[in-house]
Amino acid sequence: MEYIEFESPIRELEEQLKKTKQLQTETGQDLSRTMREIEKSIISTRKDIQKNLSPWQKVQLSRHPSRPYTLAYIQAITNGNFLELHGDRGVKDDKAMVGGWGIIDGESYMLIGQQKGINTKMRQYRNFGMANPEGYRKALRLMKMAEKFNRPVITFIDTPGAFPGLEAEERGQGEAIARNIYEMCALKVPIICIIIGEGASGGALGIGVGDKVLMLENTWYSVISPESCSSILWRNWDHKEQAAKALKLTAEDMLKNKLVDGIIKEPLGGAHVNPEEIFETVKQTIIKTAAKLLETPKNKLIDSRIKKLSKMGVFDE
Amino acid sequence: MGWFKRNKEGITTETKDKKETPEGLWHKCPKCKVIVRQEDHEATFWVCGHCEYHERIDAKEYFSFLFDDGKYQELDSKMRSKDPLEFEDTKKYKERYDSTVKKTGLNDAITTGYGLLHGQAVTIAAMNFSFIGGSMGSVVGEKISRAIQNAVKHKTPFVMISKSGGARMQEAAFSLMQLAKTSAQLTLLSEAGLPYVSILTDPTTGGVTASYAMLGDINIAEPGALIGFAGPRVVKETIGKELPDGFQTSEFVLEHGFLDFIFKRHELKDKLKFFFDCTLQKEETAVAK
Numbered sequence: 001m002e003y004i005e006f007e008s009p010i011r012e013l014e015e016q017l018k019k020t021k022q023l024q025t026e027t028g029q030d031l032s033r034t035m036r037e038i039e040k041s042i043i044s045t046r047k048d049i050q051k052n053l054s055p056w057q058k059v060q061l062s063r064h065p066s067r068p069y070t071l072a073y074i075q076a077i078t079n080g081n082f083l084e085l086h087g088d089r090g091v092k093d094d095k096a097m098v099g100g101w102g103i104i105d106g107e108s109y110m111l112i113g114q115q116k117g118i119n120t121k122m123r124q125y126r127n128f129g130m131a132n133p134e135g136y137r138k139a140l141r142l143m144k145m146a147e148k149f150n151r152p153v154i155t156f157i158d159t160p161g162a163f164p165g166l167e168a169e170e171r172g173q174g175e176a177i178a179r180n181i182y183e184m185c186a187l188k189v190p191i192i193c194i195i196i197g198e199g200a201s202g203g204a205l206g207i208g209v210g211d212k213v214l215m216l217e218n219t220w221y222s223v224i225s226p227e228s229c230s231s232i233l234w235r236n237w238d239h240k241e242q243a244a245k246a247l248k249l250t251a252e253d254m255l256k257n258k259l260v261d262g263i264i265k266e267p268l269g270g271a272h273v274n275p276e277e278i279f280e281t282v283k284q285t286i287i288k289t290a291a292k293l294l295e296t297p298k299n300k301l302i303d304s305r306i307k308k309l310s311k312m313g314v315f316d317e
Numbered sequence: 318m319g320w321f322k323r324n325k326e327g328i329t330t331e332t333k334d335k336k337e338t339p340e341g342l343w344h345k346c347p348k349c350k351v352i353v354r355q356e357d358h359e360a361t362f363w364v365c366g367h368c369e370y371h372e373r374i375d376a377k378e379y380f381s382f383l384f385d386d387g388k389y390q391e392l393d394s395k396m397r398s399k400d401p402l403e404f405e406d407t408k409k410y411k412e413r414y415d416s417t418v419k420k421t422g423l424n425d426a427i428t429t430g431y432g433l434l435h436g437q438a439v440t441i442a443a444m445n446f447s448f449i450g451g452s453m454g455s456v457v458g459e460k461i462s463r464a465i466q467n468a469v470k471h472k473t474p475f476v477m478i479s480k481s482g483g484a485r486m487q488e489a490a491f492s493l494m495q496l497a498k499t500s501a502q503l504t505l506l507s508e509a510g511l512p513y514v515s516i517l518t519d520p521t522t523g524g525v526t527a528s529y530a531m532l533g534d535i536n537i538a539e540p541g542a543l544i545g546f547a548g549p550r551v552v553k554e555t556i557g558k559e560l561p562d563g564f565q566t567s568e569f570v571l572e573h574g575f576l577d578f579i580f581k582r583h584e585l586k587d588k589l590k591f592f593f594d595c596t597l598q599k600e601e602t603a604v605a606k
Contacts, residue, residue, distance in 0.1 A: 162527075164547030164555050169565060172575045174526030174546035178500065182532055185501040201484070201493060202527040202546070209497050223484045223493040223524070233406035233486060247489040248402045257401065259490050306501040310462060312494040313455035314401035317393070 001272075002065045006049060006057055010269070013042045046269040053218070055253075056244040059226055061218040062197045066272035068279070069129075070113035070156040071098060073196060076279035077286065078102035082111070087138060091171060094135030096127040096163070097207075099142040105287050110146035112139050112207055113156030116197070129198075130163035133176035136206045140180050143187055152190040152290045155207040158197035160225060162206060177206040184209035185309065186302055190293035192286060194264070195219045195251075196271070211305055212289050215251035216278070217266040221259075222249035259312060346370055362582040371539045371582055373519055376428035376443035379478055383441060383586055389432030392440075393463055397424050398456050401491055410487040413449070423448050425456035426481065429464040431471070435590040437597075440468040443478035446520075452485035453525055458495025461529060465502040474512040474593050479530040482548075483523020496528035503532055512596040514589060517544050517567070517576070535577040535592065538567040545570075 003011045017038045024031040053061070061067075074082050084100040086093040099112035114131060117123030131139075139155075146153045162173055184191060184207075191210035199208070199221030215221060224232075226244035231237055254260045264285055267274035293301065344358040345351070349368035358365075362382055363372040381387040397418070404410040418424060426448040431440050442464045444451045461477065468475040484492035506513055515533030517526075519542035526546045530536070538544060545552075545565035553560055563569050567579050580588055 162546065164551045166552055166556050166560070166564075169545050169547065169552060170573050172531070172573065175531040175575050177527040177546070178496075178529070178531040181497050181528060182500040182503060185497065186504040202496065202524055205493060205496055206527070209500075222490045224486055224489075229486055239406075243406075246402070246404050246406065247486075249490065254490060257490065259494055306505070309494065309498045309501045312498055313459050313491055314399045315455045315459055316397045316399050317395055 004060050004064060006060075007269075009045050010042060010049070013038055013045060017042070043268065046273075050268065054241065054245070055220075055247075055250050056226065056241040058218050058250050059198075059220050059244050061270045062220050064270060064272045067197060068271055068275045069116045069118065070158060070196065071115055072275065073156055073279060073282060074098075074102055074111050074113070076276070077104055077283040078111070085142060088134040088141060090137060091134040094127075094132050094138055095125055096129055096131040096159075097135030097139055099139060104283060107287075107290070108151050109286070109290070110142055110151055110153045111156070112142055112153065113196075114159040114203075114207070116158060127163060129159045130161055131159065131203065131206070132163050132165070132168045133171040133173050136162075136173075136176040136180050139207050140176075140183055143180075143183065143191075147187055147189050150189060152192065152293065153187070153210075154286055154290075155191070155193045155210070157193060157195045157199050157204045157208055157221075159200055159203045160198050161200040162203035174202075177202045180206045181209055185306060188298050188302065190290060190296075190301060191305075192289050192293070194282065194285075195221050195260075196282075198225075200225050209305075209309070211293050211301060212262065213260045214262045214264050214285065214289075215254060215260050216264050216271060216282075217251055218270050219251060220244075220249040221251075221254055222247045347372070364582050369540065369581070371519065371541065373446055373480065375423075375445040375447055375480075376430075376478070379443045380428070380430055380432075380441065383434055383476075383589075384430065384432040385434065385436065389430035389441075392429040392431060392467060393460050394428075395424065396456050396460060398454055398488065400487075401455070402487070402489055404487040404489070406487070413487070417449055421445070421447050425460070426451045426453065426485075427457045427460050429460050429467075431464075431467055431473070434586060434593075437590060437593050438471060438473045439476060439589075439593070440464050440471070440473050441476040441478065444480040444525075446480045449485060451481035451525075452483065452492075453481055453495055454485035454488035454492045455495065457481075457485075458492075458498045461495075461499045462502045465499075465506050468511055469506055469509045472509070472511065474514065474589075474597065475506055476514045476516065476589065477529055477533070478516045478518060479521045479525050480518045481521060481523070481525040483525060493524065496524050499529045500532065503529060510598070512593060514592060516585075517570075518542050520544070522546070522548055531575065534596070536575060537588075538570065538576050538579050539582060540567055540579050542567045544576075 081103040098115045102111045114129045115126050116129035117126040193208050193210040193213045195215040226240040229243040230239040251263045267277040271278040344355050346365040348370040351367045363374045400411045426445050429442040513534050515536045517538040521544050570576050
């Protein structure tokens with residue numbers, strides 16, 4: 001388990017707990033009471049931390065190195081019943097975007113998402129979860145396949161942004177994202193989007209238009225990352241905490257502003273503390289939400305999707 | 318050792334002694350520096366007669382030559398941003414906004430209008446780069462959406478002239494969602510079988526490229542415009558080397574297959590009419606009042 005700065009009280013307590021356990025095995029003394037005390041204070045410390053998390057700290061949690069990524073969710077909620085599909089049929093297979101058919105509780109779904117790497121080598125392989133145009137085009141191909149077979153689409157969003165590379169520009173990064181947004185607005189099957197980590201701008205929205213857009217409790221979603229926002233508006237990287245606050249990018253703020261449809265509660269301390277628990281919560285949310293959406297007639301589904309989007313924006317006349 | 322020795326350091330003309338061309342009378346091309354009379358410059362649609370540099374112009378100028386006799390009905394002219402996030406960076410967004418309104422005489426980075434183009438009723442939305450870099454926030458998204466609705470209602474083609482640095486950061490996620498909101502309206506325009514022409518002008522970058530600017534039945538551009546998703550500076554930082562010549566220009570984007578053609582500004586009106594004549598079904602063509 002890795003820890004980030006504000007988790008250091010937890011690290012100390014967990015180390016204490018480990019030492020006490022060790023001591024108990026070595027000496028044969030009954031230290032169960034002490035251990036229970038430590039466990040209790042771990043929980044209360046976690047509660048305290050959670051209560052006082054700043055927007056920037058939530059951004060940090062959303063990038064926690066131990067946080068589960070898309071394929072971990074897919075493997076867990078499909079119980080391994082997942083058939084990964086590759087390629088955009090034009091250029092290549094983008095490793096930063098994954099997708100395929102999965103079965104959850106006896107029903108099939110098209111599961112798509114950005115994928116980050118779990119170690120240095122894999123992070124490079126996955127291009128840090130930053131998809132190229134072919135990634136978005138692969139996602140669109142799979143969504144169209146889901147439409148053909150009348151099955152719901154579930155997207156897992158976790159990206160620091162669409163890749164800003166030279167080839168990405170040559171192959172039309174803007175067009176690829178625009179096309180996905182456009183097609184998703186009128187896709188004839190239910191779409192559920194879940195932000196499981198970072199929701200950075202167009203890169204996120206490129207697989208982020210849906211009937212229900214849900215954010216995990218400790219994630220962020222905005223038009224730009226706090227760091228880039230700081231560098232553009234303050235002309236340096238030092239105002240990221242201030243930028244995180246100003247952008248109103250937390251799940252709570254996004255729901256309050258009616259830009260997402262709901263929040264999925266994470267285990268105490270964050271998804272990384274108890275992955276099994278978050279997998280189960282997400283699985284149950286998908287089953288429940290999809291069932292409801294599948295009952296809605298197709299034209300009504302698209303109608304209300306477009307109506308929902310039309311209401312986003314605040315202005316005076 | 319050089320051949321010539323510089324005796325004095327730097328440029329020695331003091332700022333107060335510098336000769337500036339008086340505004341309003343003469344126009345100096347920022348590219349080739351040739352000076353022409355302002356009225357001649359306007360007569361060539363703000364394009365340099367010597368080097369064909371297409372100067373950045375706002376909605377008002379585009380409307381003056383696209384609509385017949387420069388006459389049109391402006392839509393939603395009073396709409397203004399409400400600062401939903403009470404955003405503050407080095408300056409309060411509200412203050413920045415109000416001072417821009419005062420300085421430019423515009424209410425936001427877009428103007429939308431409805432009128433005749435060679436006798437054909439048409440709805441046009443054009444962005445104003447002079448308003449916070451043509452950035453897209455709630456007002457831009459809403460006005461485009463309503464312009465598209467106007468096009469559907471009156472069965473007119475829709476023309477979008479983009480000129481923007483991207484989404485407006487001060488409205489954060491509200492800005493981001495305008496990408497989806499405008500795209501959603503475009504699906505309805507398409508369903509109504511009406512033509513959509515997206516015109517990309519200098520510059521069209523960021524979120525605008527990732528939505529309506531790239532979704533035209535035809536995407537067309539002025540020569541030499543900067544067009545891209547990520548800005549050139551960001552791309553350069555990402556790849557860690559110099560960018561090739563002509564990277565992210567209209568010509569580059571055309572070559573890579575994302576534009577239908579590049580036009581010179583004086584040809585635009587006729588080309589639009591030609592496209593409408595080819596695509597509009599006769600019985601559906603409306604005549605504006």
